Amino acid sequence: MGGHESNGMPQIGSMNKKGQIITDPSELFFLSPRTQAFLTGSEVIKEAVKRASVDFSVAYPITPQSEASSLVGELYADGYVGDYMRGESEFAVMGQCAGGAFGGARVFTTTAGPGTLRAFENFPMWAGSRLPIEVVFTVRGVNSPLSIQPDTLEIAFMLETGMLLWHAEDAQDLFDFILKGYIVAEQPEVHLPIGVICDGFFVTHTKDMVLMTPENRVIPHYNPYASPVTCMDMESPPVRMMRDPFVMKSNYISYMTHASWQLEVRAAIERSRKHTIQLLDGLIEVENPDAEIMLISSGTAVSQSREAVRLFRDQGVKVGLVKIKTIRPFPAQEVREALKNAKHIFVPEFNVAGWMAKEIKSVIDRSERVVAGPHVAGGMTMPPEVIVEEIERSLALRGKKELIHG
Amino acid sequence: MSGLGGQGVVTSAHIMAMAASKEDKFAISNPFFGAEKRMAPAESYVRIGPEKIYDRGELVYPDVVMIFHPQVITMGKSYTMPFYSGIKKNGIVIINDDIELLTDAEKEDLASMNVLVYYVPATKMALDIAGTELSTNMAMIGSVAGLTNVIGMEALDLALQDRFGKKYIASGGTATLDEAIKKKFAKKEMLLQKNLDTIKVAFDQATDYAKSKNYIPEVMA
Numbered sequence: 001m002g003g004h005e006s007n008g009m010p011q012i013g014s015m016n017k018k019g020q021i022i023t024d025p026s027e028l029f030f031l032s033p034r035t036q037a038f039l040t041g042s043e044v045i046k047e048a049v050k051r052a053s054v055d056f057s058v059a060y061p062i063t064p065q066s067e068a069s070s071l072v073g074e075l076y077a078d079g080y081v082g083d084y085m086r087g088e089s090e091f092a093v094m095g096q097c098a099g100g101a102f103g104g105a106r107v108f109t110t111t112a113g114p115g116t117l118r119a120f121e122n123f124p125m126w127a128g129s130r131l132p133i134e135v136v137f138t139v140r141g142v143n144s145p146l147s148i149q150p151d152t153l154e155i156a157f158m159l160e161t162g163m164l165l166w167h168a169e170d171a172q173d174l175f176d177f178i179l180k181g182y183i184v185a186e187q188p189e190v191h192l193p194i195g196v197i198c199d200g201f202f203v204t205h206t207k208d209m210v211l212m213t214p215e216n217r218v219i220p221h222y223n224p225y226a227s228p229v230t231c232m233d234m235e236s237p238p239v240r241m242m243r244d245p246f247v248m249k250s251n252y253i254s255y256m257t258h259a260s261w262q263l264e265v266r267a268a269i270e271r272s273r274k275h276t277i278q279l280l281d282g283l284i285e286v287e288n289p290d291a292e293i294m295l296i297s298s299g300t301a302v303s304q305s306r307e308a309v310r311l312f313r314d315q316g317v318k319v320g321l322v323k324i325k326t327i328r329p330f331p332a333q334e335v336r337e338a339l340k341n342a343k344h345i346f347v348p349e350f351n352v353a354g355w356m357a358k359e360i361k362s363v364i365d366r367s368e369r370v371v372a373g374p375h376v377a378g379g380m381t382m383p384p385e386v387i388v389e390e391i392e393r394s395l396a397l398r399g400k401k402e403l404i405h406g
Numbered sequence: 407m408s409g410l411g412g413q414g415v416v417t418s419a420h421i422m423a424m425a426a427s428k429e430d431k432f433a434i435s436n437p438f439f440g441a442e443k444r445m446a447p448a449e450s451y452v453r454i455g456p457e458k459i460y461d462r463g464e465l466v467y468p469d470v471v472m473i474f475h476p477q478v479i480t481m482g483k484s485y486t487m488p489f490y491s492g493i494k495k496n497g498i499v500i501i502n503d504d505i506e507l508l509t510d511a512e513k514e515d516l517a518s519m520n521v522l523v524y525y526v527p528a529t530k531m532a533l534d535i536a537g538t539e540l541s542t543n544m545a546m547i548g549s550v551a552g553l554t555n556v557i558g559m560e561a562l563d564l565a566l567q568d569r570f571g572k573k574y575i576a577s578g579g580t581a582t583l584d585e586a587i588k589k590k591f592a593k594k595e596m597l598l599q600k601n602l603d604t605i606k607v608a609f610d611q612a613t614d615y616a617k618s619k620n621y622i623p624e625v626m627a
Contacts, residue, residue: 038427202462206436207423303460381463
C-alpha cells in the first residue's frame, strides 16, 4: 500500500475525523490489544465496518442481513462511514457500489440469498472491472417455496464470478475477514471484489464471543492511485472497453482480449494467496492431520464438525478436521496435502447440491475416498450426533466393500 | 425456549447467554423463526458449558425445554411434535401456566425419561410484579436459573443492564443530559428494576421448590 504520501492520502499515525488513528494493518491485526465482546454476528459486522475506513455503503433489506445493513446506517449517522444510501433493489445496490468503486471509494455492502441472485449480473462485472468492493453474504435459502433460513447453496452460484470468496466459521472470523478482506482485495496485483461469507442465523443472529481490535484504530484508507487500472477514465481499459465494447467487433482479436482478461482475473485470484496466507495464517486449518477419517468443510459445518470430533474422541476414535477458509482462491495444494493420509473423507454441507464435495474431489487423487455428506438443507440444523451417525453408517457399508459416495 | 412471536423468546436466550458469559462460562445463543409476526411460533436456543461451544443452530437434544405460551402445547405452535421431542433423560420442562396441559400419554412419556415438569404462572407473575405481560420472559429466565443454578442472580442483573441499559447510560452519562433523556432514563431504570424483580421472584420460587423436593438437577452434573 505505497504511495500514500505523494497523493495526499491520510498517513498512518494520523487521525480521521472521528479521532480514530490510522494504523498499519499488521500492527492492528497482530500487535494491538484486543478486547472481548459478546455480540451477534450483525453487531460484529457493524464493529468491523467501524474500523474499516469505509467511504461508501449501500443498503437494501433482506433477512438475515437487514440488521447489519441498518447498523451500518447507524455508523453513517455517527460519522464513521463516508456516505450511505438505500438502493431500490439488490441489482441497483450492486450497480451503485460499482459507481462508488469506479470513482475511487472503498465500498461495503451486504446481501443474502435471493438478493444475491437478483444482483448477480454485477459480480462478474465488478471482477472484470477490477473493483475491490467488499460484500458480506449472510447466506440463506434461495429456493421456492420461500425460505429465509441458513443454506449455503448460494455460494455455489458465486464460485466462478471472479471474486475472492472467504467463508467465516464464526463471529471471530467474520470480524477479522471483513477487515483483512479489504487489505488483500485492494493489493495492486489482486484488486478484485471480495465476498466475505457467513451463514445466516448461525452467525448473524447468534451471540458469540469475539476479540476485537481497539475502537479508536482503523485500517488505512483505500488508495485509488495504487489501482492497476485507472479509475473511471473513458479512454483507458477496462472502461474504454465498456464505452466501445469488443462485442461490436466480432473478430478473433476481440475473443482473445476477453479470454486473456478472464485469465488475468483468475490469475489475480491466485496472486491473492500470499497476502491471504500471511493475514489468515493459511488458507486452511487442520486438526488431527494423521487421522484416517477426516472431516472437511467451511463455515458452520466446521463448527458442527468440531463437536463431532469431540464426540468421537470421547469414544476413543480419532477423527481429523480440515477447515477451508478461502473458497476462492481454492486451497487445492493445501487440501491435497492435508488429505493425503486419509482413508475416508466426509464433507458435511448445509446445501442440497454438495458443491464443496465436488470442489474437493476435483483436486485430490483417489477421489472415491470422498463421501459427499452428511447434507442438510432448507434451514435444517446439523447436530454433531447426525455427523457421527452418518460416518458410522458409511463406514459400516464400506466395511462390506460397498462404495459410498454420499 | 419455545414461545410465540413478541414474547421475548429471542431476548431470553441472549440474556441467559450474556449472564453465563458474565460468570466466565462459555455460552452461545441463537434464535430460529420464520418471517417475523406476533403469535407465530418462535424458538431460541442457548447452550452453556465449562468449555468452548462450537455447536449452533436448532437444539435437537435439549436438557431443558421452556414453554413460554400454552398455545405451544395446546395448538401445536411448536417446531417439533411433541413439543419436548429430543429432550434428554433427567431433563426439565418448564411451562408458563398454572393449569395442567399435558395428556396422560405425554406425562407417562416424560416420567419414563425422569423429566421434571415444572409449572410457573409466568405471565401472571409478570403482570403482578412488572405490571406488563412483556416481562413474562423474565419470569421464565428466573425459573430456569432457580431450578438449575446454571446462572446466578448477579450475572442476570449484569446481563439485563447490558441488554436494556447500555445505550441510555452511554448518552445519559454526558454532562449535557437534558430533561427528556432524564425522563427516558428514569423510565428505563424503572423497567430494569421491575424486570429484575420479576426474575428474582421466579428465581426464589424455583429455588424453594427445588429445596422442598430435594431436587438436584442432572443437567448441572
